[in-house]
Amino acid sequence: MEEVRNQQVIFKDYVNGFPKESDMPLKTSTTISLKLPQGSNGVLVKNLYLSCDPYMRGRMSKTQGSYFEPFTPGSPITGLGVAKVVDSGHSNFKKGDLVWGGTGWEQYTIITTPQTLFKIQDTDVPLSYYTGILGMPGMTAYYGFYEICAPKKGEYVFVSSASGAVGQLVGQFAKLTGCYVVGTAGTNEKVELLKNKFGYDEAFNYKEEQDLDAALKRYFPEGIDIYFENVGGKMLEAVLLNMRVNGRISACGMISQYNLNQEEGVRNLSSIIMKRLHIKGFIVSDHFNLLPKYMEMVIPLIKERKICYIEDIVEGLESAPAALVGLFSGKNVGKQVVVVARE
Numbered sequence: 001m002e003e004v005r006n007q008q009v010i011f012k013d014y015v016n017g018f019p020k021e022s023d024m025p026l027k028t029s030t031t032i033s034l035k036l037p038q039g040s041n042g043v044l045v046k047n048l049y050l051s052c053d054p055y056m057r058g059r060m061s062k063t064q065g066s067y068f069e070p071f072t073p074g075s076p077i078t079g080l081g082v083a084k085v086v087d088s089g090h091s092n093f094k095k096g097d098l099v100w101g102g103t104g105w106e107q108y109t110i111i112t113t114p115q116t117l118f119k120i121q122d123t124d125v126p127l128s129y130y131t132g133i134l135g136m137p138g139m140t141a142y143y144g145f146y147e148i149c150a151p152k153k154g155e156y157v158f159v160s161s162a163s164g165a166v167g168q169l170v171g172q173f174a175k176l177t178g179c180y181v182v183g184t185a186g187t188n189e190k191v192e193l194l195k196n197k198f199g200y201d202e203a204f205n206y207k208e209e210q211d212l213d214a215a216l217k218r219y220f221p222e223g224i225d226i227y228f229e230n231v232g233g234k235m236l237e238a239v240l241l242n243m244r245v246n247g248r249i250s251a252c253g254m255i256s257q258y259n260l261n262q263e264e265g266v267r268n269l270s271s272i273i274m275k276r277l278h279i280k281g282f283i284v285s286d287h288f289n290l291l292p293k294y295m296e297m298v299i300p301l302i303k304e305r306k307i308c309y310i311e312d313i314v315e316g317l318e319s320a321p322a323a324l325v326g327l328f329s330g331k332n333v334g335k336q337v338v339v340v341a342r343e
């Protein structure tokens with residue numbers, strides 16, 4: 001029975017404040033059999049692409065909590081990825097199938113809940129896209145924008161963390177709908193991408209603005225109809241002051257708060273009443289039943305080059321900890337992906 005070395009990224013222990021590379025050491029000593037144990041109904045996969053996602057920070061805290069359970073100290077980090085089936089005890093999967101879903105930060109993983117995996121049907125597109133535009137972040141942009149905000153042509157849309165895995169898509173969906181869309185990001189390079197690559201009408205670097213309220217008034221003299229919320233904190237406070245009556249806010253993420261021991265307050269919540277705002281939070285995995293509908297919409301858009309997707313790709317499991325940590329200082333330009341193996 002063939003055995004191979006299985007390099008792994010281990011979750012050392014619960015984290016306080018910003019995560020560091022040293023919280024995720026590399027372990028090279030374990031081996032794994034490339035055959036599942038007799039009677040297993042799991043799936044053994046070879047991991048190809050791993051996804052770095054902000055929600056993973058919540059899983060590094062024991063108490064702060066996430067919508068998923070905390071990581072287990074001493075065990076490999078778990079997250080979403082694209083993988084190839086090496087051996088299967090589950091009737092839905094066979095050797096050679098390509099899948100995306102929950103896997104481990106290691107070369108090979110035995111997935112004991114294969115019913116949560118999605119089989120990859122369309123391989124005419126880069127496989128890594130199943131960590132991004134064709135995976136969880138894509139569905140997030142789709143659900144959060146179309147289903148929650150019900151956008152209409154001509155409406156004024158604002159997107160924070162606008163060049164990231166989710167934000168770059170929200171901006172493009174807004175343009176396809178005929179909206180006026182402004183994005184914000186944390187570097188001038190990203191601001192250029194927003195305007196020149198993703199088609200945002202305007203963009204600004206929030207780190208260079210002394211007064212976020214004044215910046216929003218500059219770009220939205222008539223106010224904002226739709227805010228796609230990715231960052232929270234001071235940005236949300238400034239946005240509330242600039243929303244129009246009957247505006248909609250898709251509460252997708254609040255990354256500015258994930259590493260704080262105590263979340264910042266938002267001081268102008270009464271705007272929600274005065275302006276009759278609709279604010280709705282969501283967790284994308286509750287809506288994966290809409291994945292086929294989304295794929296039907298987005299795959300032709302990719303193939304006809306009506307939508308583009310930027311990835312920030314690093315090579316090797318050893319690069320994964322720095323890549324994940326980098327999300328919290330804005331190091332990634334586009335969707336952060338880690339290549340473990342290309343086939």
Ligand SMILES: NC(=O)c1ccc[n+]([C@@H]2O[C@H](COP(=O)([O-])OP(=O)(O)OC[C@H]3O[C@@H](n4cnc5c(N)ncnc54)[C@H](OP(=O)(O)O)[C@@H]3O)[C@@H](O)[C@H]2O)c1
Nearest residue numbers: 054164165166185186230252253254255256282283284330
């Ligand atoms: N509700 C759901 O089901 C769901 C699903 C997926 C993602 N999300 C959320 O959606 C948001 C975007 O996720 P993503 O995968 O697309 O990540 P991303 O935008 O690709 O990467 C994270 C970005 O956040 C920005 N950032 C980091 N710290 C910040 C801070 N203190 N203030 C403002 N911006 C900060 C950085 O960009 P800058 O250079 O612009 O600062 C960084 O590049 C996150 O909040 C995430 O938790 C929610």
